[in-house]
Amino acid sequence: MEAHSKGKTGKWLALVFLILLLSGCSLEYGDGLLSLPKLPGEYLLLQHEIDAILSTGAVYATAETGGDRQAVQLVDMDGDGEDEAIAFFRMPGGDFLVCAYQRTADGYEEIGRAEGFGSSIHAVHYPRVSADGHLALALSWGLEDASTYGMTVFGITENGLESLLDIQYSSLLVEDMNGDSADELCFAVRDAVTGGYSLHIYNCQDEGYRLMSETPLCVEVRSVALMRFGTTRGGRSAVFVDSAATGGGYVTDVVSLEGGVAVNETVDMVAGSGAVTWRLVSVSSTDINGDGVIDVPVAAEPQSGQETQQTEARFKLQWVDFAQGEEPEPVAETYHSVAEEWYLMWPDIWGGAVTASRRSSSGVSRTTFSLAPDRLPERKSNRTLLTVCVYTGDNRASYAVADGVKILRQTAGSIYGYILPENAPEGYALTDEDVSEIFRLMERDWTAGGYPQ
Numbered sequence: 001m002e003a004h005s006k007g008k009t010g011k012w013l014a015l016v017f018l019i020l021l022l023s024g025c026s027l028e029y030g031d032g033l034l035s036l037p038k039l040p041g042e043y044l045l046l047q048h049e050i051d052a053i054l055s056t057g058a059v060y061a062t063a064e065t066g067g068d069r070q071a072v073q074l075v076d077m078d079g080d081g082e083d084e085a086i087a088f089f090r091m092p093g094g095d096f097l098v099c100a101y102q103r104t105a106d107g108y109e110e111i112g113r114a115e116g117f118g119s120s121i122h123a124v125h126y127p128r129v130s131a132d133g134h135l136a137l138a139l140s141w142g143l144e145d146a147s148t149y150g151m152t153v154f155g156i157t158e159n160g161l162e163s164l165l166d167i168q169y170s171s172l173l174v175e176d177m178n179g180d181s182a183d184e185l186c187f188a189v190r191d192a193v194t195g196g197y198s199l200h201i202y203n204c205q206d207e208g209y210r211l212m213s214e215t216p217l218c219v220e221v222r223s224v225a226l227m228r229f230g231t232t233r234g235g236r237s238a239v240f241v242d243s244a245a246t247g248g249g250y251v252t253d254v255v256s257l258e259g260g261v262a263v264n265e266t267v268d269m270v271a272g273s274g275a276v277t278w279r280l281v282s283v284s285s286t287d288i289n290g291d292g293v294i295d296v297p298v299a300a301e302p303q304s305g306q307e308t309q310q311t312e313a314r315f316k317l318q319w320v321d322f323a324q325g326e327e328p329e330p331v332a333e334t335y336h337s338v339a340e341e342w343y344l345m346w347p348d349i350w351g352g353a354v355t356a357s358r359r360s361s362s363g364v365s366r367t368t369f370s371l372a373p374d375r376l377p378e379r380k381s382n383r384t385l386l387t388v389c390v391y392t393g394d395n396r397a398s399y400a401v402a403d404g405v406k407i408l409r410q411t412a413g414s415i416y417g418y419i420l421p422e423n424a425p426e427g428y429a430l431t432d433e434d435v436s437e438i439f440r441l442m443e444r445d446w447t448a449g450g451y452p453q
């Protein structure tokens, strides 16, 4: 009886251990258990197959980034409603092994395997390859050159895992760009000889991924920072590619897809320049005014002022909608305090008459918006319109109370408050409602601050 009970306990412990192992490094990020796709029973049925591989000295492997990081993932690859299992291992010697299993009446059987060559599994994607729900397995490999990744896209066929595409790239977006219910793969690729970047769009045809279209990115691209999918002012689907620029600052390429042809809507056709999108500060394209069109942040001051630009001026951005063949359309202005992760939607009533200045002391930073001196000749009048105060450090709560600021937001490490002067210049004054409406935290602060963007 005792022995039986011990055996049972041992089995449960083994189960718990298995779950911990399977959820892999994602546990560290706190979402591992949430994203377990099914009950552990499915994993127990797999155990026999997995044990066979572990017994060769292999260990579980997990992806470094992305939403699909577990060592064992249950995914319906063929759209029949039954999940297949994909398992990742690191073999003795360092190569990676990926195995695919199909559910049978009493367990799982292997239907394919492939070996990987990278120094890590960077990410796992499952692009949809057809409207009927078939998925491919796209494995992104980390390479020794940290700015480049390798990708192998596998289809599951009767012959096992078959390679549909092998490519090296710098940045990737998986998205159905043309609305045919199958995902395109958009790669930013750096030319090893010229150093120039281009965007390559692949789609799945005839059971293979083929290059549908490609177009150069602007000559300023030093490294691609972020790619996102969205809609242009002209209503086209587009990839918005935000990049660090040679010579400093950032640029954006807006690449739309029209009739299967990629068109760069922001590049200067003659010089290949994307200077019209340049800004000094690290702010990404986003739908700043909430109208469904992605807007590109551009320096409010011309680029020629780069060397001498005042700190305050470089934080002012004009948000522009691009459409090929048309004048870019400004839709909003902001003041972005990137290091402090907040921004203001620039009030229309301020126009070009208001400047910003910043002072920092221990644990407090104050950004003051004032009417420019030439707009208010009487010297003694108060020119201040708004001061945004950011408190950090251990004493932040008591400092904020002592200063008598009104609190806007609190995050894990910062308190954001403001002061409105009592005698602000007429015509430019803001109300408390105005301030709470125009003050925002930058999106990347969402996880830390819990601000519902």
Ligand SMILES: [Ca+2]
Pocket (backbone or CB within 6 Å): 075, 076, 077, 078, 079, 080, 081, 082, 083, 084
């Ligand atoms: Ca299936």
Ligand SMILES: [Ca+2]
Pocket (backbone or CB within 6 Å): 175, 176, 177, 178, 179, 180, 181, 182, 183, 184, 203
């Ligand atoms: Ca598509």
Ligand SMILES: [Ca+2]
Pocket (backbone or CB within 6 Å): 286, 287, 288, 289, 290, 291, 292, 293, 294, 295, 331
């Ligand atoms: Ca917009």
